[in-house]
Amino acid sequence: MIGLTAARQALDFNELMREHRGMVFSVLWHFLHDRDLAEELAQDVFLSLHKNLRAIESTAHAGHWLRKVAVQRAIDAARKRIRRPQVSLEDVAEPSVRPVTGDPLLGDMLRRLIATLPEGPRMAMILRYQEDLDPAEIADTMGIPLGTVKSHIARSLAMLREKLERRGVGER
């Protein structure tokens, strides 16, 4: 009986890992901009999941739980860094060619600009546009007030528009 339970848990864990590894890794990578660190922390997140598997009630619950843990690990790791942010605004080079919408160059510029945001707005933007969460869900995941989330997103979007306009990128 114990063996069967253990086997079922292992199977469930593997399925959960397959389903959610992209989400966990991407939250960490987009937030930290360090692929190796993101991979290591993503592994840590799944080790935590394995340890707490008995408390997980469903796949959806696992996704919610993993997202929360990934967010917390990302913020903790960022705070431990000596340098913050890792990518400064000065490092976001002016493109030699103006990027157009849908251009990988623009995508890269956006990711780098987001990396310059302070922790709270950065994570709010990642959860909004990577995870497609609404502000209430973001507030719940980050454990901050709804108003703060809305403010983070609005100000971040305004900042991005300003920076992009300065680089000659806008709506076509």
Added chain:
Amino acid sequence: MDWLEQELTQALARKQPAAGFDARVRARLQRRPQWLAIAAALLVMVGAGEAWQQYRGHQAKEQVMAAMRIAGGTLESRASAVERRRPMKLLPTAVLLASLSATLWAQQFQFNLDHLKDKASESADIALNADTLGIAARFLDSKDPDEAKVKKLILGIEGIYIKHFEFKSSGAWSATDLDRVRVQLKGPEWSRIVGVKSGDSENIEVWMRTEKGKVSGVAILASEPRQLTVANLVGNIDIESLAELGGHFGLPKLQKK
């Protein structure tokens, strides 16, 4: 959703980690030593009866197999990074590491590494004496290839002692830590049979202790910037059995001299 938000959705689309992520997580799960502390606590509980004996036997077996996996992972990672291109000598599979513990009397040298525990993100501290190994041997399945190899190996072994640390960043341990171990291996009974160095970062040393012409112990010192492993395998060790561990527990196949 306006154009900028659409661009953000594309820019922040989910990405998968590098191939093999699941396997790397599972490997770390296998190496996790936390349960050993629980098992050790259970083993010292007062108990009686057949059920307890069965339980104790299985726990002992699991400890031995876990020790092999932890040490196997340690050497495998170094073997792949350091030595894969040239055949390892006879022993690097000796795989079994030592720690300062209540059974210190059985160890052949002291580890003096306890101060690293607080710095480590993960650690394994395994001390298996002859009694535990004897119990484990009875529960190892001769029909299972891995277990059969271990069963043969541990027949003459009196103790397996492991101290393994993993750190989040380099610089947590120093050369002095290993020197304090190494200085104890300078006696005539010890001889270094394997020494592999890759730049300044990864090292493996395997030392063999002989008494009256017989192998009576093996020491392993393996290090890289974020990992440190020290091992002591005590007893009348069958070198052939050690060599046969190659290809098991993630260890590379070994070529004899």
